[in-house]
Amino acid sequence: MYAVSNYPGRRRATQEAARREVFAVVGSLAREMHPQRSVPAEISLSSRLEQDLGVDSLARAELNMRLEKAFHAHLPIEELGRADTVGDLLTALEKAPGAEPPPVVEPAAGEALPHIRAAFEARTLTEALDWHAAHNPERLHLTFLRDAATPAGAFTYWRLADEARRAAEGLVARDVAPGDRIALMLPTGLDFFVAFFGALYAGAIPVPIYPPMRMAQIEEHLTRQIGILRNAGVKLLITAAEGIRLAGLARRRVETLEEIVAVADLVSGADGAPLPPTREAGATAMLQYTSGSTGDPKGVVLSHANLLANVRAMGLAIGATSADTFVSWLPLYHDMGLIGAWLGCLHFGAPLYVMSPLTFLSRPASWLEAIDRHRGTLSAAPNFAFELCLDKIDPAQIEGLDLSSLRMVANGAEPISPRTIRRFAEKFAKYGFRAEAMAPVYGLAENSVGLAFPPPGRAPLIDRISRDLLATDGRAEPAGDATAALEFVSCGAPLPGHEIRVVDGAGRELAERREGRLEFRGPSATAGYFRNEEKSKALIRDGWLDSGDRAYTAGGEVYVTGRVKDIVIRAGRHLYPQEIEEAVATLPGIRKGCVAAFGAPDVETGTERLIVVAETYETAPEALGALETKVQAAVAAVCGAPAEEVRFLPPRSTPKTSSGKIRRSAAKALFEEGRLGEPRGPVWLQIGRLALLGLWPAMRGAAKSVGELAYASWWWIVVCAGYFAAWWAVMTLPCRSRWPAVRKIAGTMLGAIGAKVTTEGLERLPKGGAVLAFNHSSYVDVMLLAARLPGEPAFVAKKELAGQIFAGPFLRRLGALFVERFDIAASVADAEKLAAAAREGRNLVFFPEGTFTRRAGLCGFYLGAFKIAAEAELPVFPGVLRGTRGMLRGEQWFPRRSALSLAILPPIRAGGSDFLCALRLRDHVRAAILARCGEPDLSELSKPRRGDA
Incomplete structure (x- = not known):
């Protein structure tokens, strides 16, 4: 134990100081070894040195030196070698004689936790949730309401992040890779929130689609969803447990769909596996399929940057803060409910109370009652919802209702009726609703959700214009004759940082009060439609996006007159469907x-x-x-x-x-x-x-499966026969004949299994005295390298293989070199042995990842190969293998046809022999391989869950 006074408080402070110093030393080394991580790993007592922090056996020698310097004590290398966690290091330090932690620094008096503010530092949605989970872990984020007064579940920020990470682990365990599309066919409920962020934490792209509301329309519903699932190339569908059997009807008709699961299955399948690194701000965060996507689905590609720009701009326009409370019944598979309500609340830290759309549709009063009960300040709905409240709510149902807390309710997502706005304000004025709280807004999925908002606290502006002039000449002139007037509602001005213009058929911008096509641009705008190049080209012209709506501007505000494709042109007159429909509906x-x-x-x-x-x-x-x-x-x-x-x-x-x-x-x-x-x-x-x-697709799938099974059987026959022949040749032939025989056998195996192999840069390799570092994807890697590498390369293998009955003698006779992975002293000795072999004229072949996984991606590199290269002044040739994982994936034994390639890149030198030079050499080699391997970067470990310390 450290030499401190017996005063318990002082002892605890000293122990805390020692813990902080160990965390600082380990964290500093981990950051030096993994500078590519955007956020330093969170260190805890249970953090594992190798698995969690990437401190391998050779790096532990450096760690030991730094700890001895920090604590002025000698640490036995054996004691350090047995340390598995950071807590084990602290235990070793307590036993070390003379170890002295740094002086205790008392916290400044009066320090307070940060106040709740928006996650403006976040670059992605997951960073926004992580920010709140770290700063406001126990703050209520959202509550799911069974009805206006009955909560059916709730999430704090930390609990949502934790549940979502578990779901992400379940997705990764099902071989979901970054960039895969995951469909969410879930009703409004807690599972949706977990599934959405679970997909994001797994690096996948969520694709919200709506679940069937009525069994009587099941055929039409699934037919529409199949088009979306096919277009998105969905790999996995998450749905409610009771919907799995129903959703299975679509599986045969969607070739990419591999599995249909419930959220509970994902969470229960969490195995603690590391999650992919945080995606970049420009990476796709979700696909939002626009309404009516039947025959030709249009999946709007929205990046993290798009979504955060939109919620921030909307929040700025309405003055949103964490003091607001949002009450919503909007479907979560629709952009208005998903982005406007939920993600906006997530970013600004405002609590969200959400109920099912079915609850609202069956009893519209429940929406207004929830606003009253939870003192909602913000809400939103399409125009029909306000009309439903007018027609279906009996005053006796809402006696005592108080809507005075509501400072803004957005009316959007469909044509806004001036008549509805007036009637709603009149009917609910006696319940505390202020006309200024009604905010007609305009938005579309191609701009995330919101595009134009009126200023808060202003009553809606209704423009009365001449019907004849608009219909015949496209001029929105104020009407003098009330009987011949059209009324349109102002949707306000563009959001901060966004622009709107109205153009004619030739793309020229029109003056105010001239009707034309509405175009827009800004940071929330999509880059296009997923897998629909033709429609993406039609969408964007000279940096401006076509909304598909007709509109005019007046006083700097936008008035939407209707959809371009919906306007009826009869005898030269423009007829507006929404006006006709509204008149007939009365x-x-x-x-x-x-x-x-x-x-x-x-x-x-x-x-x-x-x-x-x-x-x-x-x-x-x-x-x-x-x-x-x-x-x-x-x-x-x-x-x-x-x-x-x-x-x-x-x-x-x-x-x-x-x-x-x-x-x-x-x-x-x-x-x-x-x-x-x-x-x-x-x-x-x-x-x-x-x-x-689904019968014909099923028959085609069956035929394909038979073909794949036949190929897999032949593959294993060839490989087993080839490996046996190679083993026999190596065990019987003299030394100089072994590698030529192995190379010939391996090449014959590749030809027999129909593998098309391309190579690049083999002429760069010297006859010896170099280190070759390859990415490791499959057992096929060794077959490919044995067939194509020239000379007599020395494969560096883990020492456990030396003791195997067949592999040990085989590898030794081929000149393989074995290294210890866990014993530090032995590792240092092995490194010296390998350096000597290289100096004697052999090329050392390393797989610096150490092993391979089922999941596509380049893992972190161990330091050994690069420390040897730096100390022995050897060049390192990065080698890139492609296609081998596709042929035989880790933890699977079913091979598939795949083209293979081997590329040797230009050599890289350390430029020095110290530890930092070895680190830089490793990072440069890894970056070169990552740029060419065609797989994602898996080096950044997932953050530990709260409570790990």
């Missing part, structure tokens, strides 16, 4: 929110016919005839003429998006195909059709 007998207006080409006149589709419960011909008369009168009042055709449908027949918006283009396609209103049939028939559609 008629008795028509289901609100279930009206679609669209144009169909008229071949004879060369213009478009106006088609109006509406759902109704009426079935009697007389009642339908009377209803059609009312519909035509309403259409004529808006457009000046009746529609060419009115079609009535039974309830729940009109195509809608996941967020409840009418899919006009889908309704138009069904109309033109003559399938509008076509009955879907019973659930069993829909499931049967889905199963039949």
Whole structure:
């Protein structure tokens, strides 16, 4: 024990000082050995020196020297060699005679923990969560509500980070690699949050898709999702436990989909494996598939930088802080609920109360009651939600309701009705709702979510313009005659750092109050659509993105008039579907929110016919005839003429998006195909059709599996026969004939298994006196090197192989050199032996990673090869092997066809013989291999969980 007074407080302080000094020394060495890590590893007493911190046997000698210098004591090298953790080092120091920790430094009086603030330092979403988990671990982050008053679960920042990391470990255990797409088909609930960040921590890309809401529409639902799953190339689908069997219907039709799991399976499968390093800010964080993506899915690629820029800009526009409280029922698979509500709260540290959309749809009052109960200051919803509150909430349900805490509720994601805004403000004014709290906003998935916001605390601006001038000339002039006016709501100004412009057909910017196409640019904007180059090119022109919306500006604010593809052009006039739909939806007998207006080409006149589709419960011909008369009168009042055709449908027949918006283009396609209103049939028939559609893909998959099995069988026959022949040749032939025989046999094996091999740079290799360092991916690596490396290379192998019955004699007769991995003294002696062999004219072949894994990626390099090269002044030739992991992956025994390549890169020298020179040499060699191997960097270890210390 350290020589200190018997005063317990002083002893504890001294022990704490010793602990801090050990942490500092170990951390400093670890950072020197792994400078590529963006964040220094968190050191704890349980941190393992080799597995967690990368301090290998040779580096321990350097660590021992630094500890002796810091504590002025001699540490037996044997004691250090047995140390497995940082705690073991402290134990060894306590036993060392004369060890003195540095003086105790008392903390300054009055120091306080940091206040809760936004994670502005974060460059990625995972860094934002980690920041709050480190600074505000026990702060409530989100609460999932069963109803307005009943919490069904909650997450603090630390608990969410911990659960998500466990899920990430479960994904890594299922061979999920950085960049893989992971679909999330989950209802709103705690599992979604865990799955989303679990995918991010695993380096994968989450793809939120919506779960089926009604079994009666299961066929249409899965058909739409299959298109998205195929386009995204999804590797794994996470869904609710009860949905796994249902989701299995889609698996046969998505070739890339390997597994369907529940979140509980991932968390239970966590094995403590290191997670991939933090991704860069520009890396893809998620794919957001736009609404209505049926035949040609459009997956908006959003980076971490895009998402953080957007939530920060929105927060700045509305003055968001951790003092806010957000109440939401918005679906988490939709950008408004996922990014605007959740990720915004995550970044700014504001608590989020979230309920299922089904809870809101079944009882709209629950949304407003939750705002009252939890004193919500922020919320958001599409226009139809406010209309639903107006029509479905009985005043008796909400007696005593208090909405005075609400300072802003965003109205967006679909056309905003001036009528709805007025009525909502009037009806709920007596419950404390202020008109200034209503904020009409504009956004789109291609800009993450938000693009234009009004200033907080201002009542909505409603512009009344001439219908005729807009329809015929595209001019948004103020209307003098109220009967011929159109009303549009201002969505405010572009978010800070973002720009909006309105252009004509030639791409020239228009003046204010001239209608055209709305274009935008800014840090939140996507780089394009995933695997859809054609649509990506159409999206971006000269750095500006096409929103697909028509709009005009006035007073620096934007007024959206409608979707370009939805506007009906009849006899030169522009007709706006949302205005027609709103007028028809007010008629008795028509289901609100279930009206679609669209144009169909008229071949004879060369213009478009106006088609109006509406759902109704009426079935009697007389009642339908009377209803059609009312519909035509309403259409004529808006457009000046009746529609060419009115079609009535039974309830729940009109195509809608996941967020409840009418899919006009889908309704138009069904109309033109003559399938509008076509009955879907019973659930069993829909499931049967889905199963039949999967038969042909299943047959193709079976044939492919048979072929792969035949190849694997032949592969093993060739390899087993080849290795036996090589062993026999080495054991019987004289010394000079062994390597030529092995090279010939290995080359024949590669040819027999159909492996196409390319090589590069072999002419660079000297006959001896060099170190060759290769990435290690598979057992096939040795076969490839044996077939292609010239001369008599000396493979450096772990000493455990020397004692094996067959491998030991075989490797010794080939001139392999064995090294000790765990005994420091023996490791130093082995290093001297290897250096001597190199000086005698042999090329030393190292796999500096030490071993290989199932997961693709380049692991950290051990120091041994580079310390030898530095001390013996030997050049190091980086070698790059590609394709071997694809042929035979670690922990698997099923080989597959793969092209193989071997490249020898220009040599690198240490420039010195000390420890730092060896470190630099290792890092330069590793960087050269990483740049060419085509695999991700796995050197940065995952951060330990809170509580590890």
